[in-house]
Amino acid sequence: xxxxxxxxxxxxxxxHRKEFITIDDLTTYRRPRxxxxxxxxxxxxxxxxxxxxxxxxxxxxxxEFLVAEIDAKVGGFGIVPDDxxxxxxxxxxxxxxxxxxxxxxxxxxxxxxxxxxxxxVEAQGSTNYAAIRPDDVLxxxxxxxxxxxxxxxxxxxxxxxAKVDEARELRAVADSQQDSFLTAxxxxxxxxxxxxxxxxxxxSCNAHISSGPRNWGKHxxxxxxxxxxxxDISRDYRVSQQNIVFVEPPPGQQGRSAKLxxx
Numbered sequence: 463x464x465x466x467x468x469x470x471x472x473x474x475x476x477x478h479r480k481e482f483i484t485i486d487d488l489t490t491y492r493r494p495r496x497x498x499x500x501x502x503x504x505x506x507x508x509x510x511x512x513x514x515x516x517x518x519x520x521x522x523x524x525x526e527f528l529v530a531e532i533d534a535k536v537g538g539f540g541i542v543p544d545d546x547x548x549x550x551x552x553x554x555x556x557x558x559x560x561x562x563x564x565x566x567x568x569x570x571x572x573x574x575x576x577x578x579x580x581x582x583v584e585a586q587g588s589t590n591y592a593a594i595r596p597d598d599v600l601x602x603x604x605x606x607x608x609x610x611x612x613x614x615x616x617x618x619x620x621x622x623x624a625k626v627d628e629a630r631e632l633r634a635v636a637d638s639q640q641d642s643f644l645t646a647x648x649x650x651x652x653x654x655x656x657x658x659x660x661x662x663x664x665x666s667c668n669a670h671i672s673s674g675p676r677n678w679g680k681h682x683x684x685x686x687x688x689x690x691x692x693x694d695i696s697r698d699y700r701v702s703q704q705n706i707v708f709v710e711p712p713p714g715q716q717g718r719s720a721k722l723x724x725x
């Protein structure tokens with residue numbers, strides 16, 4: 463941002479709005495959820511007034527800056543979107559209206575996502591006390607270009623954001639195609655194996671299974687149970703018929719013979 467733009471306290475361009483309503487038990491109210499890490503505000507739920515214990519609530523208006531008292535230091539803030547106009551929040555949230563003659567709320571919405579703003583919030587007060595106060599927000603600083611320049615900045619950012627979203631969609635399609643290709647290739651490989659070799663149940667191999675090959679070398683013999691080792695599986699996933707070893711398991715030794723259908 464230009465060094466020629468003044469930096470002002472947020473309190474010069476926004477105002478803390480404190481207006482409460484009394485919840486009606488027979489009315490259904492929507493409640494927003496402020497996502498952490500400045501990821502925006504979404505609908506949380508809709509409840510009948512009878513299920514809302516705290517009867518004094520605030521009404522959020524579209525375009526207002528909404529800050530969560532407890533979660534602000536982890537990015538719990540954002541601009542109320544149009545579709546959440548009229549939702550209610552408790553006294554643990556702070557609402558700020560802006561002065562439209564000097565501040566574009568979309569410009570504010572993008573600025574609060576920046577590292578510069580997040581660092582101001584994180585540095586406020588004691589590190590052992592997560593909550594912030596309404597006046598803390600008014601003291602945060604923001605660069606304030608002319609209103610037309612703010613709108614130009616918003617336009618450039620939104621254009622870039624649209625391109626990023628498009629790139630993400632293309633990446634998702636590419637990842638999906640890659641997964642499909644891999645699945646098809648694996649299926650083809652197994653089809654080729656079935657065409658080249660007859661199926662054989664593992665239990666028919668007369669194999670002995672244990673939890674591992676440690677100390678089994680001393681039990682190798684010229685006959686007995688076929689003992690399968692990791693080195694018996696070749697790089698093309700075939701069972702090697704070279705250097706075959708057999709064992710005669712001693713009594714009580716851990717292990718068991720393979721049965722039909724064993725994996």
